[in-house]
Amino acid sequence: MAQLSPMLTQATPVQAARGEGVHLYDTDGRRYLDFTAGIGVTSTGHCHPKVVAAAQEQVATLIHGQYTTVMHQPLLRLTERLGEVLPDGIDSLFFANSGSEAVEASVRLARHATGRPLILAFDGGFHGRTMGAAALTTSGAKIRSGIGPMMGGVAFAPFPYAYRYGWAEEQAVEFALKELDRQLVTTAPATDVAAFIIEPVLGEGGYVPTPPPFLQGLRERADRHGILLIADEVQTGYGRTGRFWGHQHAAGATPDILITAKGLASGFPLSAIAAPRDLMAKARPGSQGGTYGGNAVACAAAIATLEVVQEEGLVENAATQGRRLLDAVRAATADVPVVGDVRGLGLMVGIEFTAPDGTPDTATAVRAHAAAAEQGLLLLTCGAFGNVVRMIPPLVVNAEQIDEGVALWTKALADAVS
Secondary structure (H helix, E strand, O other): OOOOOOOOOOOOOOEEEEEEEEEEEEEOOOEEEOHHHHHHOOOOOOOHHHHHHHHHHOOHHHHOOOOOOOHHHHHHHHHHHHHHOOOOOOOOOEEEHHHHHHHHHHHHHHHHHOOOOEEEOOOOOOOOOOOOHHHHOOHHHHHHOOOOOOOOOEEEEEOOHHHHHHHOOOHHHHHHHHHHHHOOOOOOHHEEEEEEEEEEEEOOOOEEEEEEEEOOOOHHHHHHOOOEEEEEOOOOOOOOOOOOOOOOOOOOOOOOOEEEEEEOEEEEOEEEEEOOOOHHHOOOOOOOOOOOOOOOHHHHHHHHHHHHHHHOOOOHHHHHHHHHHHHHHHHHHHHOOOOEEEEEEOOOEEEEEEEOOOOOHHHHHHHHHHHHHHOOOOOOOOOOOOOEEEEEOOOOOOOHHHHHHHHHHHHHHHHHHO
């Protein structure tokens, strides 16, 4: 009998049978409050009626219209609708299947457009598991271990992770920008760098928001040196941070290439890169394509997702409920010595566990994560040491559900530290 790979371990013990809104139900009918959202994917909640109806209608009409063979209306309509929410000047799109694939497409475009070989990423970033994307990833050894040599033409610079350094955010930003400037005249000459790539909030790296002055500093240096700025918005896009795009928290830091996936289609596999048309036209012939990219059903679901996000005010809701969640978690953990930091942006909240000697307290984070599932609250961990518990509710979450989640978390935390 065939079995799943033993490497596909689950973060929680739940075998899901169905989902509705912010809840998952297991095969025994037990209800769980899902603060994982499929790693930030089910932005409109599980099985939103409008998304379901759009997908059902499309399945009965056209499932697969391969987009370099024929064109189909869902892809054209989605492209037009995305033009309403993309930053000014970013008006050309290429669709793929996954975040990793979109990351690699952005790297290919940046190298083609500039004729330069180097991509400069930042410590703690996660950009995917495929070979090119993994070469840009330093969120944890598990992504890079045992598969070298990695793709060449990649350099790394410090990320302003203030809590890790034990500094104020301003000091961390100053340090990281100074180190970047040093690299641009030493190990990664500016004339060789095609692009900077960064997440507006570190995802797998620990749910650390990128300080706006750092993003603004990257934009200034990119302009000065003829370098492109790539915003990896796979997890932070589509309202997750309380703005439609995560980089919009930093005024004037509009990227040259924007990557989106996860919340784009409420669970259907779809990703994209977006750039100004003149920049996108610098890609070489044949460099963009794929069998399943821009799938008709996924595009129909994405159109419905965007309509729900706009009609239900989910970006604003993410900002409001994100503040409520962050404040409540901070209050609930204020007297817990092993909780070293609680941080977040919108509906991305990370709780970092630290031992009395200042080292990562992975054991307590793991216990708290497991205890939360026992209480009926599904969460995930992240960070290089697995010592950060992250909360990622769907964007449809309301105040009552936030309060319920924090109450369950408080009980789980008490169990974990007792």
